[in-house]
Amino acid sequence: MAKSDRQKLKLLALRDYFTQQTDENHPAPMAAILSHLASLGIPAERKSIYDDVALLRDYGMDLVLRKGKNGGYFLASRDFELPELKLLVDAVQSSRFLTERKSIQLIGKLERLGSAWEAGSLRRQVVVSGRVKNMSESIYYNVDRIHEALAANSGVTFRYFDYAPDGSRSYREGRREADPIALCWADENYYLISDTVSHGITHYRVDKMDRIALTGKPCRDTPERRSLRLTDYARSVFSMYGGEIENVRMRFHNSLAGVVLDRFGHDSILTPDGPEHFTFTAAVAVSPMFLSWIAGFGARAKILFPDSVAAQYQALLRESLAQYEK
Numbered sequence: 510m511a512k513s514d515r516q517k518l519k520l521l522a523l524r525d526y527f528t529q530q531t532d533e534n535h536p537a538p539m540a541a542i543l544s545h546l547a548s549l550g551i552p553a554e555r556k557s558i559y560d561d562v563a564l565l566r567d568y569g570m571d572l573v574l575r576k577g578k579n580g581g582y583f584l585a586s587r588d589f590e591l592p593e594l595k596l597l598v599d600a601v602q603s604s605r606f607l608t609e610r611k612s613i614q615l616i617g618k619l620e621r622l623g624s625a626w627e628a629g630s631l632r633r634q635v636v637v638s639g640r641v642k643n644m645s646e647s648i649y650y651n652v653d654r655i656h657e658a659l660a661a662n663s664g665v666t667f668r669y670f671d672y673a674p675d676g677s678r679s680y681r682e683g684r685r686e687a688d689p690i691a692l693c694w695a696d697e698n699y700y701l702i703s704d705t706v707s708h709g710i711t712h713y714r715v716d717k718m719d720r721i722a723l724t725g726k727p728c729r730d731t732p733e734r735r736s737l738r739l740t741d742y743a744r745s746v747f748s749m750y751g752g753e754i755e756n757v758r759m760r761f762h763n764s765l766a767g768v769v770l771d772r773f774g775h776d777s778i779l780t781p782d783g784p785e786h787f788t789f790t791a792a793v794a795v796s797p798m799f800l801s802w803i804a805g806f807g808a809r810a811k812i813l814f815p816d817s818v819a820a821q822y823q824a825l826l827r828e829s830l831a832q833y834e835k
Contacts, residue, residue, distance in 0.1 A: 515549070515550050515551045516551065518549070518551060519546065519551050519553060519557075519561065520561055520564060520565065522545075522546060522549055522551060523542070523546075523558075523561055523562075523565060524565060524568075524570065526542065526545055527565070527570065527572060527582065527583070527584045528584055528587075528624070529621075529624060529625055530545075530624065530625055531581075531582065531583040531584050531624060532583055532584065532623075532624040532626055532627060533583060533585060534626065535583065535624065535626050536575050536579070536580055536581035536582060536583040537581045537582050537583065538579075538580065538581035539555055539558065539581070541581070542558055542581075542582070543555070543558070562574075562582060570584060571584060571585045571586040572584060572585070573585040584624070587622065587623065588622065589622050589623070591623060591627050591630065594619055594620075594622060594623050594627065594631055595630075595631060597619055598616050598619055598631050601615045601616055601619070602616065605698070606648055606698060606699055606715075606716060608646050610646075611646055611649070616631070619631065647716075647719070648699065648715055648716045651715050651716070651718050651721055652692065652699060652715060654721045654723070655689055655692060655701055655715065655721065656692070657723065658689050658721075658723050659689050659691070659692075661723065662727055662728050663689075663723045663724060663725055663726065663727070663728065664686060664687065664688045664689075664723070664724040664725075664726045664727075664728055665686070665687055665688075665689060665703075665721055665722065665723055665724060666684045666685065666686045666687075666721070666722050666724055667684065667685055667687075667713075667718045667719060667720060667721040667722070668680055668681075668684055668685070668718070668719040668720050669681045669685050669713060669717060669718060669719070670717055670719060671717070678719075680719075684720075685705075685713075686705065686706070686724065687701070687703035687704065687705045687711075687713070688703055688704045688705070688728035688729055688734070689701055689702075689703050689728065690702045690703055690704060690710075690728075690734060690737065690739075691739055692715070693712065693739065693742075693743055695743055695746075698714055698715075698716065699714070699715040699716065700712045700713065700714055700715065701713045701715055701718070702737075702739065702742065704728070704729060704731055704733060704734045709733055710733050710734070710737055710742070712746070740774075741792070744772075744773055744774065744791070745791070745792050745793050745794050746793075746794045746796075752793075752794035752795045752796035752799065753794065753795055754792055754793070754794055754795075755792070755793060755795050755815065755817075755818055756790055756791070756792050756815075757790065757791060757792075757793050757795070757812060757814070757815070757818055758788060758789070758790045758812075758813045758814040759788065759789055759790070759791075759803070759810060759811065759812055759813060760782060760786055760787070760788050760789075760810070760811045760813050761786060761787055761788075761789065761806070761809060761810050762785060762786055762806075762809035762810070763785055763786060763787060764809065765806060765809055765810065766779060766787065768806075769789055772802075773789070773791050777789065777791070788813065795818050795821065797825065800821060800822045800825045801825075803822060804822075804825070804826065
C-alpha cells in the first residue's frame with residue numbers, strides 16, 4: 510500500500526488506538542502514539558496528531574489530555590462504562606439459555622467495548638464452565654424467527670417437544686399453530702406468549718420449539734389478546750406453568766414480606782394480620798408449581814381462600830407424604 514494510502518488510515522488507526530489502548534488510568538503519551546502509528550507504517554509528526562485529535566473530538570470522541578508526568582491522551586467516556594459492562598457480562602454468563610460457547614463469544618465481544626485494561630478486569634470475573642447451560646444454539650434462530658413474525662404480525666407453526674429421560678426429544682403430535690404476542694423471559698427461560706384457537710392465551714418454551722415457520726396469515730384480533738396485560742400474566746403464572754386463574758388470599762409470616770414483594774411486585778398491598786403476619790390477595794394460575802411455592806414456606810404460609818384451592822394444596826401434600834408412608 511502506498512504511503513499516501515496509509516496516511517488515509519491514520520484517523521481510523523488513532524480512533525482504534527484511543528478506544529482499545531487508553532482509559533483514565535492508562536493515558537497514551539505522544540511518544541507512544543507516534544510509535545504505534547509507525548508500527549502500522551503510518552509516519553506522523555507531533556503537530557499532525559494535535560490536528561487529528563481535534564478532528565476526533567469533533568467526531569464525538571471524548572479525548573482528554575492529562576498534562577504532567579505520566580500524562581497523555583485518553584478516552585474519558587464510552588458508550589458503556591466498566592460497571593455496565595460487568596453487569597452485562599454477569600447477565601450473559603448466568604443465562605441458562607445461552608450455550609457455553611455462545612456465552613464466551615458474547616463476553617469476548619463485550620470486552621471489546623472497553624479498553625484492553627478493562628477487558629482484563631472483565632475476563633477475571635468470567636466463570637462459565639460447569640454452569641447449567643442450554644446444549645443447543647437453535648434458540649437464537651428461534652428467537653430471530655419469532656421477532657420476524659411479531660414484526661410482520663404473522664402467525665407461526667412449529668413442532669413442540671419434551672425431553673425423554675435419556676435426553677432425546679419426544680415430539681408432541683402434529684404441528685402447532687399460534688399467533689405470537691410477545692417474548693417473555695421468566696425463570697431463566699425464554700417463552701413465547703401467544704393466542705391460539707385451541708387453548709386461547711398460552712405460552713411455549715422457545716428452546717422446545719422446532720421448525721418454526723411463518724404462516725403469512727395476520728394474527729387474529731381477539732378480545733383475550735386485546736385485554737392481555739403481559740406483566741400481570743407473567744406474575745400470575747408460576748414457572749410459566751399454566752392453570753386456572755384464581756384470586757387467592759394467602760397469609761404469610763412477616764419474615765416473608767420481601768419474598769412476596771419480589772414475586773408479585775413492590776406495588777402489592779400487604780395487609781397486617783396480627784403482630785406477626787400479613788394477608789395478601791393475588792390472581793394466580795393455580796398449578797402444582799404455585800402450590801409447591803407455598804409448600805416451600807412450611808407453616809409460615811397458608812392459603813385462606815378459596816376453599817377449592819386450599820383443598821388442592823392439601824391433596825398435593827397428601828400425595829407427597831404417601832410416598833414415604835410404610
